[in-house]
Amino acid sequence: MSIPSTHQDFSEVLQHIQQSRQNVFAHINTALIELYWHIGKIISHKVQTQAWGKGVVSELARYIAQSDPSIKGFSDKNLWRMKQFYETYQADEKLATLARELPWTHNTIIFSRCKTREEREYYLDLMVTDKLTKRELERQIDASHFERSMISAILSPVARELHPSIGNTFKDNYVLEFLGLPPVHSENRLQKALVQHMKQFILELGKDFIFMGEEYRLQVGNQDFLIDLLFYHRGLSALVAFELKIGKFMPEYIGQINFYLEALDRDVKKPHENPSIGVLLCRDKDDEVVEYALSRNLSPTLIAQYQLQLPDKKLIQAKLHELYDYEEALDWDTPHEGE
Numbered sequence: 612m613s614i615p616s617t618h619q620d621f622s623e624v625l626q627h628i629q630q631s632r633q634n635v636f637a638h639i640n641t642a643l644i645e646l647y648w649h650i651g652k653i654i655s656h657k658v659q660t661q662a663w664g665k666g667v668v669s670e671l672a673r674y675i676a677q678s679d680p681s682i683k684g685f686s687d688k689n690l691w692r693m694k695q696f697y698e699t700y701q702a703d704e705k706l707a708t709l710a711r712e713l714p715w716t717h718n719t720i721i722f723s724r725c726k727t728r729e730e731r732e733y734y735l736d737l738m739v740t741d742k743l744t745k746r747e748l749e750r751q752i753d754a755s756h757f758e759r760s761m762i763s764a765i766l767s768p769v770a771r772e773l774h775p776s777i778g779n780t781f782k783d784n785y786v787l788e789f790l791g792l793p794p795v796h797s798e799n800r801l802q803k804a805l806v807q808h809m810k811q812f813i814l815e816l817g818k819d820f821i822f823m824g825e826e827y828r829l830q831v832g833n834q835d836f837l838i839d840l841l842f843y844h845r846g847l848s849a850l851v852a853f854e855l856k857i858g859k860f861m862p863e864y865i866g867q868i869n870f871y872l873e874a875l876d877r878d879v880k881k882p883h884e885n886p887s888i889g890v891l892l893c894r895d896k897d898d899e900v901v902e903y904a905l906s907r908n909l910s911p912t913l914i915a916q917y918q919l920q921l922p923d924k925k926l927i928q929a930k931l932h933e934l935y936d937y938e939e940a941l942d943w944d945t946p947h948e949g950e
Contacts, residue, residue, distance in 0.1 A: 644711050644718070651697030654690060692719055703728065709735040716745055724752055733757045741818050754786040754815075758927040764890075765901045770911035773886050774847055785815055785892065785917045792919055798857050802826075802839050805855075819846040827852075829874045838871050850875050850887040860896035860914055862904040869910045892917055 654671075657663040665687070672687040699722040700707040706728070710718055717738055725731040734757065738748065751757075764781040771777060789811040790804040805812050806825050813820050820842045827841035840853040852871050856864060868889035875887040889912040901914045 640714055641711060643715060644713075647693045647715060648697055648707075648711075650690065651693035651695070652701070654694040655697050655701075658694070692723070696722055699731070706732055706735060709739060713738050717743075717748055720745070720748055720752070725757075730757045733760070741814075743814075747814060750789075751814075753921050754788070755922050755924050755927040758924070758931050759784055759786070759922075761931055762927075764913040764915040765898060765905060766913045767905040767908040767911060769909055770888065770913060773911050774849065774888065777847065777888075780817065780819075780844070780847065781890065781913055781915060783915055784922070785915060786920075786922060787812070787815070787917050788920050790919065794919065796857060798839075798855050801855050801857060805840065816842075819844050820851070821845065823850075829871065829878065831874050836871065836874065838875075844888070847885060847888070848883070849885040850880060851890060852887060853890045853892055856891060856893040858894055860891065860893040860901060860904075860916075862900065864891050864893075865904055865908055865912065868912055869908070872910045872912070886911055888913070890915060 654663065654668065657667075668690050669687040672685055672690055675682055675685045696710075696718060700710055709732070710722075713721075713735065721731055721734045721738075725734060734748065734752065737743065737751065737756075743751065759782050760779050762783045763779050764783045766777065766781070787805070789808055790801075792801065792804055802825060809822055813822065821844075823841040823843055825840055827838040829836045829838065838852045839855045842851040842853065843849070844851050852868065852875060854864070854868050854871070868891055872887045872889045880887055889910060891912070891914045893914065893916050896914055896916045905912065905914070
């Protein structure tokens with residue numbers, strides 16, 4: 612008598628089916644992207660050499676539909692998108708390779724909405740690594756994720772010293788419109804909303820963040836202390852404590868987060884992990900006050916602010932340009948070797 616199959620055996624068969632289906636979808640997507648690239652190339656060249664215009668392309672779309680009604684997705688609008696797709700990436704082998712890994716819908720969002728090569732590369736990389744859905748990708752663009760990633764949070768000198776690779780891991784401003792909170796709210800309500808929408812919050816933070824708990828308990832002496840939110844960052848190999856403040860940043864908040872970091876490093880951090888990082892997430896902050904408060908701080912701490920509505924993209928871009936101009940001015944004033 613044969614031994615009945617176990618759920619583990621069933622799971623193995625299911626995994627083979629799912630993996631095979633994913634491989635089929637990947638091959639189909641690659642073939643479609645190559646097809647759209649080739650059609651875009653043909654139309655682009657015809658426009659340049661034979662003066663094809665809207666009328667000819669519309670006629671081409673009608674011809675395809677009438678010749679083979681089973682073929683879908685080749686309207687005149689989509690044919691022009693294929694031309695734009697080819698022309699956007701035809702001179703950039705790196706981005707063209709990345710684009711071939713994405714579904715067509717995601718590609719159309721990126722090449723139609725992103726205005727610079729840097730922005731397109733950012734979202735192509737984000738799609739390849741994070742596998743965002745169409746809705747998630749649109750949200751990241753609406754929330755100016757690219758621009759905000761270029762504006763790092765103000766870090767204490769110790770944070771950069773202890774974590775040389777910290778780079779743009781943390782943002783200066785976090786957009787939390789998905790919480791649906793009213794303008795006036797309590798810290799407890801903010802905390803509960805973040806936990807309730809943790810998937811979206813981690814998408815905003817970055818995929819290397821792993822949530823460890825809310826009101827994480829620390830016992831020091833005979834007293835208990837609670838960290839609002841505790842995460843672990845895989846890339847930095849460090850615990851990250853978030854303290855939430857619904858008002859403007861005040862210098863005295865630094866002492867609280869420093870105490871938590873000391874307790875985490877002594878009692879929670881594992882020997883192979885790096886020193887813990889503290890994030891004060893405030894509703895508002897004065898950058899000059901933040902810089903003063905962090906200049907002599909001996910803990911890896913940073914101050915960021917949050918907002919409850921999607922940002923004005925033009926204002927974010929203006930701030931980014933100001934930052935670039937400031938960095939260029941510093942570089943101009945710095946003596947270079949041989950000068």
